[in-house]
Amino acid sequence: MAGLIGIRGLALTFTRDGTQTKVLDGLDLDIASGEFLAIVGASGVGKSTLLRVIAGLVRPSEGTVTVSPPEPGRRSVALVFQDARLLPWRRILDNVAFGLEKLKLPRAERKRRAQAALARVGLADLAGRWPFQLSGGQRQRVALARALAVEPHVLLMDEPFSALDALTREALQDELVRLCRAAGQTVLFVTHDIEEAVYLADRVVVLAGAPGSIRATHTLDAPHPRDRTAPALQETAQRIRADLTLTDRVAG
Amino acid sequence: MRAHPAATLLPLLGLAAFFLLWEAVPLSGLVNPAFLPPPSVLPAAFLREWHSGQWMAAIGGSLGHYVLGLAIGVGLGIAAGTVTGLFRTAEGLTAWVVRVLRPVPGLAWVPFAIIWFGVNPSAAVFIIAIGVFWIVYFASHGAIRGVDRDLLELADAFGFRSAPERLIKVVWPAAMPGILVGVRTALGQAWMAVVAAEIFGVPGLGQRMMQASTLLATDIVVVYMLTMALLYGLIDAAFTALQARVLQWRA
Ligand SMILES: Nc1ncnc2c1ncn2[C@@H]1O[C@H](COP(=O)(O)OP(=O)(O)OP(=O)(O)O)[C@@H](O)[C@H]1O
Ligand SMILES: [Mg+2]
Numbered sequence: 001m002a003g004l005i006g007i008r009g010l011a012l013t014f015t016r017d018g019t020q021t022k023v024l025d026g027l028d029l030d031i032a033s034g035e036f037l038a039i040v041g042a043s044g045v046g047k048s049t050l051l052r053v054i055a056g057l058v059r060p061s062e063g064t065v066t067v068s069p070p071e072p073g074r075r076s077v078a079l080v081f082q083d084a085r086l087l088p089w090r091r092i093l094d095n096v097a098f099g100l101e102k103l104k105l106p107r108a109e110r111k112r113r114a115q116a117a118l119a120r121v122g123l124a125d126l127a128g129r130w131p132f133q134l135s136g137g138q139r140q141r142v143a144l145a146r147a148l149a150v151e152p153h154v155l156l157m158d159e160p161f162s163a164l165d166a167l168t169r170e171a172l173q174d175e176l177v178r179l180c181r182a183a184g185q186t187v188l189f190v191t192h193d194i195e196e197a198v199y200l201a202d203r204v205v206v207l208a209g210a211p212g213s214i215r216a217t218h219t220l221d222a223p224h225p226r227d228r229t230a231p232a233l234q235e236t237a238q239r240i241r242a243d244l245t246l247t248d249r250v251a252g
Numbered sequence: 253m254r255a256h257p258a259a260t261l262l263p264l265l266g267l268a269a270f271f272l273l274w275e276a277v278p279l280s281g282l283v284n285p286a287f288l289p290p291p292s293v294l295p296a297a298f299l300r301e302w303h304s305g306q307w308m309a310a311i312g313g314s315l316g317h318y319v320l321g322l323a324i325g326v327g328l329g330i331a332a333g334t335v336t337g338l339f340r341t342a343e344g345l346t347a348w349v350v351r352v353l354r355p356v357p358g359l360a361w362v363p364f365a366i367i368w369f370g371v372n373p374s375a376a377v378f379i380i381a382i383g384v385f386w387i388v389y390f391a392s393h394g395a396i397r398g399v400d401r402d403l404l405e406l407a408d409a410f411g412f413r414s415a416p417e418r419l420i421k422v423v424w425p426a427a428m429p430g431i432l433v434g435v436r437t438a439l440g441q442a443w444m445a446v447v448a449a450e451i452f453g454v455p456g457l458g459q460r461m462m463q464a465s466t467l468l469a470t471d472i473v474v475v476y477m478l479t480m481a482l483l484y485g486l487i488d489a490a491f492t493a494l495q496a497r498v499l500q501w502r503a
Binding site for chain 2: 053057075078079081087088089090098101102131132231
């Protein structure tokens with residue numbers, strides 16, 4: 001499978017008030033087409049920063065990030081944030097169409113694609129509502145639809161479900177599996193929830209240390225839909241937990 | 253939102269009480285009617301102004317100054333507030349210029365307006381525009397400085413990276429509630445500026461008011477005061493309705 005994202009020797013240093021903080025160091029990572037890759041790590045280890053670098057919002061201090069160039073009418077990557085981050089002055093359909101407005105598509109095509117994306121997350125009926133009229137879970141689905149609408153090579157998700165209650169979170173996890181598996185969508189999913197990572201991903205990368213780097217990689221080949229209580233998942237979760245506590249001890 | 257009947261009735265009741273009290277004070281002999289003309293003499297004064305054609309002419313003149321001065325002041329206020337709200341350098345450069353110019357009262361600009369534009373409508377428009385500019389400038393500056401940086405990051409993430417794109421997609425819509433508050437304040441301030449702008453002889457409500465007051469025709473002064481209040485009331489009500497429509501996205 002062709003690599004959609006290639007990261008080589010990535011390091012990132014923030015400079016603030018003259019002091020430099022190295023957040024990421026010596027990171028190598030490849031994401032293959034169709035893969036569902038999860039990144040887990042403690043708070044502050046640099047998970048969001050890594051996504052920002054991949055999305056082109058922050059320039060790396062060292063190393064290279066190569067992202068496959070998009071075809072016309074698509075984007076290489078699209079980001080889903082922890083908060084839904086909808087634009088409150090746009091109706092739901094117009095929020096979903098936001099990214100499409102940059103892609104030089106005819107208006108009718110934009111509308112069709114926004115409607116299709118909204119339908120994929122099951123919210124076609126809410127097209128005309130305002131964001132304030134939606135629940136937290138619905139808002140996060142709209143954010144997902146907004147990202148899917150631009151048909152990204154890689155969908156980047158930064159703890160997208162962590163602000164939701166357990167029931168809604170599980171429902172959205174199942175929905176994400178259904179949507180992405182069916183379409184062969186490549187996903188890079190950041191989370192601090194180990195159970196979530198092993199339930200969703202083909203591969204889990206453990207990010208740890210200060211500055212953050214890759215501490216371990218685990219592969220999961222159980223077919224989807226998975227059983228959350230399956231021993232294989234539990235076992236991998238245990239090993240990830242061990243990776244994290246081990247690095248804590250090393251770091252402390 | 254459906255208004256409760258009492259909610260629409262109450263302001264009218266208050267207004268009626270206000271006029272009754274106003275009528276009672278000069279009639280009771282408490283105040284000389286020449287100093288405070290009672291409302292009952294106003295219709296006659298109004299009809300005199302109406303038949304002479306001066307009322308309509310004054311309204312026409314003032315509305316012209318008002319609309320043009322307001323448009324220029326609001327436009328420049330939003331533009332300047334946008335620039336200093338977005339760019340720290342611009343904010344720093346103008347910080348003391350703003351402090352020097354801001355406290356200058358509208359009346360102080362009158363001699364300059366006459367020298368620069370002559371005694372003609374442009375001078376009146378200038379005075380009104382200056383009065384309005386600062387209000388809109390500070391409202392826009394604050395609203396634009398306060399735009400959620402997360403939303404700008406969102407625009408970035410979906411490829412809107414040039415200044416015009418960010419302005420149109422995020423900055424102006426996000427700042428709109430704050431800007432409109434400034435514009436609404438400006439609608440009232442501009443009427444006050446109309447009087448200052450017309451006292452030196454540009455035809456309009458302010459000029460008519462000054463002429464009447466030098467003749468001590470207090471009834472006519474009051475007719476024009478109420479005319480201005482009516483115009484302001486209508487414009488403010490229309491603007492509030494427009495504002496509610498534009499900002500219907502707010503919970
Ligand atoms: N713009 C910035 N300037 C300076 N330091 C920053 C900046 N953004 C992030 N950092 C620092 O970089 C480190 C990593 O931040 P990041 O947001 O990537 O962590 P994270 O792994 O996503 O954490 P969480 O799970 O809490 O979201 C933190 O120590 C943070 O304080
Ligand atoms: Mg984060």
